[in-house]
Amino acid sequence: MKAIYPGSFDPITYGHIDIVKRASKIFDSVTIVLMNNPRKNPLFSIDERFKMIKESTKEFKNVNVKVHTGLLVQYVKTSSVKIVIRGLRALEDFEYEFEMALTNRQMCPELEMVYLMTDLKYLFVSSSMVKEIAQFGGELNKWAPPIVEKELRKKFQR
Numbered sequence: 001m002k003a004i005y006p007g008s009f010d011p012i013t014y015g016h017i018d019i020v021k022r023a024s025k026i027f028d029s030v031t032i033v034l035m036n037n038p039r040k041n042p043l044f045s046i047d048e049r050f051k052m053i054k055e056s057t058k059e060f061k062n063v064n065v066k067v068h069t070g071l072l073v074q075y076v077k078t079s080s081v082k083i084v085i086r087g088l089r090a091l092e093d094f095e096y097e098f099e100m101a102l103t104n105r106q107m108c109p110e111l112e113m114v115y116l117m118t119d120l121k122y123l124f125v126s127s128s129m130v131k132e133i134a135q136f137g138g139e140l141n142k143w144a145p146p147i148v149e150k151e152l153r154k155k156f157q158r
């Protein structure tokens, strides 16, 4: 069985990679679908985010990366893959995920969501937190892969 893992990955963190790793063990193949979140203003371009995702997931042989602009349901409708993975962290994720899942399902009833729980050590890791730490020159090696750390240092000149 195949699944997709959509997100804005601005940038990819060890929290995301933990979900990719779990998904890659459950499914025969996982496609990370890089998209824009209209509620967020991205720091990195799609190309920059794509490069960081590729580099930091290269160890997973059944994982590939694609870019999609538009609605998630448009991607699902044109693909044979109908299973969508999302990671869950603390409770605050739930309301947003619930709203998104039920809205998406109304637009595309064949879509099925699967939620994976992140490792305890990444419970509070988010792209926003990683960007904030980088902005003030903090240590990132616990939260994000080396390529992300390098690109963040370039962005913030720290």
Ligand code: PNS
Residues within 6 Å of the ligand: 006, 007, 008, 009, 035, 036, 037, 038, 039, 040, 070, 071, 072, 073, 099, 100, 101, 103, 104
């Ligand atoms: O990593 P994120 O930012 O939580 O990912 C959110 C994402 C990109 C999956 C979501 O914003 C999305 O699906 N964007 C595409 C537009 C869309 O389909 N919106 C409908 C949501 S109800």
